Amino acid sequence: MHASISCSNSLSSSFLHQPFSHFSYNFLIMFFLILILIAIVIISITHWLYRWWNPQCNGTLPPGTMGFPLLGETLQFFAPHTNYDIHPFVKQRMKRYGSIFKTSLVGRPIIVSADPELNYRIFQQEGQAFQSWYPDTFTEIFGRQNVGSLHGFIYKYLKNMVLSLFGPESLKKMLPEVEDAVLNRLNQWSKLDSVEIKDASASMIFNLTAKKLISHDAENSSENLRDSFVAFIKGLISFPLNIPGTAYHKCLQGRKKAMKMLKTMLQERRMNPRKHNTDFFDYVLEELAKEGTPLTEGIALDLMFVLLFASFETTSLALTVAIKYLSECPSVLQTLTEEHEAILRRRDKSDSHLTWNEYKSMTFTFQFINETVRMANIVPGIFRKALRNVCYKGYTIPAGWGVMVCPPAVHLNPDRYENPLDFNPWRWEGGEINGASKHFMAFGGGMRFCVGTDFTKVQMAVFLHCLVTKYRWNPIKGGNIVRTPGLQFPDGFHIRLAEKSSTEAIK
Numbered sequence: 001m002h003a004s005i006s007c008s009n010s011l012s013s014s015f016l017h018q019p020f021s022h023f024s025y026n027f028l029i030m031f032f033l034i035l036i037l038i039a040i041v042i043i044s045i046t047h048w049l050y051r052w053w054n055p056q057c058n059g060t061l062p063p064g065t066m067g068f069p070l071l072g073e074t075l076q077f078f079a080p081h082t083n084y085d086i087h088p089f090v091k092q093r094m095k096r097y098g099s100i101f102k103t104s105l106v107g108r109p110i111i112v113s114a115d116p117e118l119n120y121r122i123f124q125q126e127g128q129a130f131q132s133w134y135p136d137t138f139t140e141i142f143g144r145q146n147v148g149s150l151h152g153f154i155y156k157y158l159k160n161m162v163l164s165l166f167g168p169e170s171l172k173k174m175l176p177e178v179e180d181a182v183l184n185r186l187n188q189w190s191k192l193d194s195v196e197i198k199d200a201s202a203s204m205i206f207n208l209t210a211k212k213l214i215s216h217d218a219e220n221s222s223e224n225l226r227d228s229f230v231a232f233i234k235g236l237i238s239f240p241l242n243i244p245g246t247a248y249h250k251c252l253q254g255r256k257k258a259m260k261m262l263k264t265m266l267q268e269r270r271m272n273p274r275k276h277n278t279d280f281f282d283y284v285l286e287e288l289a290k291e292g293t294p295l296t297e298g299i300a301l302d303l304m305f306v307l308l309f310a311s312f313e314t315t316s317l318a319l320t321v322a323i324k325y326l327s328e329c330p331s332v333l334q335t336l337t338e339e340h341e342a343i344l345r346r347r348d349k350s351d352s353h354l355t356w357n358e359y360k361s362m363t364f365t366f367q368f369i370n371e372t373v374r375m376a377n378i379v380p381g382i383f384r385k386a387l388r389n390v391c392y393k394g395y396t397i398p399a400g401w402g403v404m405v406c407p408p409a410v411h412l413n414p415d416r417y418e419n420p421l422d423f424n425p426w427r428w429e430g431g432e433i434n435g436a437s438k439h440f441m442a443f444g445g446g447m448r449f450c451v452g453t454d455f456t457k458v459q460m461a462v463f464l465h466c467l468v469t470k471y472r473w474n475p476i477k478g479g480n481i482v483r484t485p486g487l488q489f490p491d492g493f494h495i496r497l498a499e500k501s502s503t504e505a506i507k
Contacts, residue, residue: 048069049069052066052069052104053065053066055102055109055398056398057396057398058389058396058398059389059391059395059396059398060394060395060396061102061395061396061398062097062098062100062101062102062111062395062397063096063097063098063101063102064093064097064101064102064103064112065102065103066102066103066104066109067103067104070107071107072103072104072105072106072107072108073089073103073104073105074104074105074106076089077089077103077105077485078484078485079484080482080483080484081482081483082480082481082482082483083481084375084376084377084412084421084481085412085421086406086408086409086412087380087408087483087485089485090112090114090406090408090409091409093112094114094409099113099114099115099118099409100112100113100114100115100118100392100393100395105135105402105404106135107135108135108402109398109401109402110401110402110403110404111386111397111401111402111403111404112381112403112404112406113403113404113405113406114406114409114410114413115393116410116413116416116438116439117438118392118393119405119410119438119441119445120438120445121392122384122403122405122446123405123441123444123445123446123447123448124446126384126446126447126448127151127152127447128387129386129387129388129390130384130385130386130387130390130403131151131384131385131387132151132155132383132384132385132448133383133384133385133402134383135383135402140252153294154294154299157294157295158299158303159451161283161284161287161303162303162307162451162452163451164283165212165213165280165283166451166452166454166455167454168454171454171455171458172356174212174458175353175354175355175356175359175458175462176353176354177208178208178458178459178462179353179354179462179465179466181204181207181208182204182462182463182466183466183470185200185204186466186467186470186471186497187499189497190471190497190498190499192497193496194476194494194495194496195494195495195496195497196478196492196493196494197319197320197323197492197493197494197495198316198317198320198489198492198493199316199492201315201316201319201320201463202226202312202313202316203226205311205312205315205316205459206226206229206308206311206312207226208459209307209308209311209312210225210226210308211279212279212280213279213280213281213304213307213308214262214265214279214280214281214304215278215279215281216265225258225261225262225308229254229258229308229309229312229313255305258305258308259301259305262301262304262305263297263301265281266281266284266285266297266300266301269281269282269285270285273285280304280307281304284300284304287300288300307452310450310452311452311455311456314378314379314456315456315459315460317376317378317487317489318369318372318373318376318378318456318460319460319463320489320493321372321375321376321487322368322369322372322460322464323467323473323493323495324475324479324493325372325375325423326468327473327474327475327479327495328423329423332368332423332425333468335364335425336364336365336368336464336468337468337469339362339363339364339365340362340365340464340465340468340469341468341469343358343361343362343465344469354462354465359458359461359462362461362465364425365461365464365465366428366433366434366457366461367425367426367428367429367433368425368464369457369460369461370425370428370433370440370442371423371424371425371427371428372460373442373443374411374417374440374442375411375421375423376442376487377407377408377411377412377442377487378442378486378487379407379442379486380406380407380408380483380485380486380487381404381405381406381407381485382404382405382407382441382444383402383403383404383405384402384403384404384405385400385401385402385403386398386399386400386401386402386403387399405441407441407442410438410439410440410441411439411440411441411442413439416439417439443456469500470499470500471497471498471499471500472497472498472500473495473496473497473498474495474496475493475494475495476494476495476496477491477492477494478491478492478493478494479491479493
């Protein structure tokens with residue numbers, strides 16, 4: 001019996017051992033395959049992270065950090081701050097790395113330049129070493145065929161189109177119209193208990209521009225075109241997350257609605273053409289009808305959208321900053337008022353329209369405008385892309401990389417501007433106040449110097465002329481700014497406006 005039991009145990013042991021060994025062998029293979037797979041994944045991720053943090057370059061990249069993978073330093077770039085100084089994102093990195101540094105924004109490697117010499121070189125070498133470029137999120141907002149994304153012949157063609165409307169000869173004829181629009185609005189505002197100057201001036205400028213561009217009569221139109229632009233602007237410089245409810249999503253929806261309205265207007269005009277060209281739509285339709293024209297309907301609509309946006313949003317921000325500084329700086333207000341009252345005293349008829357010669361004589365006004373836009377820094381960054389490897393001060397900007405020129409860092413440079421955070425229009429006395437330079441780029445630079453600059457200055461100068469000669473005002477509330485990194489007045493800037501008495505009007 002003992003032998004029988006022993007034999008039975010031996011058979012049982014043999015039976016159990018064979019399948020267990022086979023299972024064990026397969027398990028070990030699977031285990032090692034999983035380990036190898038995990039190792040490959042870890043090595044791949046590590047290699048990818050290393051490449052992200054240490055981009056390849058045939059030379060020496062500027063110092064800096066690339067931030068988190070894909071996200072880069074986008075969150076820091078969009079972090080709000082509440083003064084006129086250089087954005088902390090740039091200022092902190094300038095202290096750590098110098099005036100040129102690398103970073104990553106919205107998934108793209110970027111070289112940030114606060115160096116005046118490099119900025120000048122970037123603007124001057126448009127189409128050779130650099131070209132206009134914006135991140136995909138910005139391109140999505142302004143349209144893939146917007147004037148900022150076009151190059152070469154087509155860009156020059158569109159620039160000439162715009163100059164036909166906003167060039168000096170056209171502005172001379174437009175001057176009385178601008179003055180009448182301003183006087184009408186100021187009169188309306190003086191009857192109100194409070195005026196939020198940012199929104200009110202934006203409405204005034206939008207209506208004037210829309211009338212000149214597309215003969216849009218905002219007061220009698222069944223659709224409010226400006227409302228779509230307001231929705232667009234609120235998310236313009238926001239974190240690019242396209243999810244319903246976010247500012248960026250609302251921005252894209254605002255653009256979509258505005259573009260649909262512009263397209264409908266263009267089609268209606270095409271069906272009912274005018275005998276004479278009276279606005280920009282007429283000019284566009286004439287160009288579209290020409291054989292071999294480079295203009296397409298898509299390009300024309302994107303151009304119209306950008307012109308409407310740029311003309312009223314940037315100018316209304318500049319005017320709001322201007323009135324804020326006039327309210328805070330009595331000596332500036334006094335000097336500005338004296339210049340404009342002197343214009344009235346030199347006239348045979350004090351109630352006649354401004355002339356072009358009077359406009360060109362406003363020396364202190366142009367100094368004031370330059371100082372306003374220097375401090376406002378409405379455009380926090382101007383983007384370009386390197387077309388080839390560019391060497392500068394021992395660093396290499398790789399071909400294909402984005403470059404962000406940083407105007408605030410130039411405009412608030414203490415080596416160039418004494419006490420740069422002080423509002424001082426007299427600092428422009430005796431200097432060049434009409435163009436761009438290495439140290440002043442509020443209106444861009446190079447061949448892409450803003451074609452609407454003269455139109456902006458006309459609107460601001462005429463507004464200031466009418467305001468200081470005929471009205472006085474008191475701030476009521478608001479006026480605080482936030483940069484994210486674009487300039488905003490989250491609480492608005494509310495003033496109470498009153499007409500000057502006859503003895504106050506011209507001293």
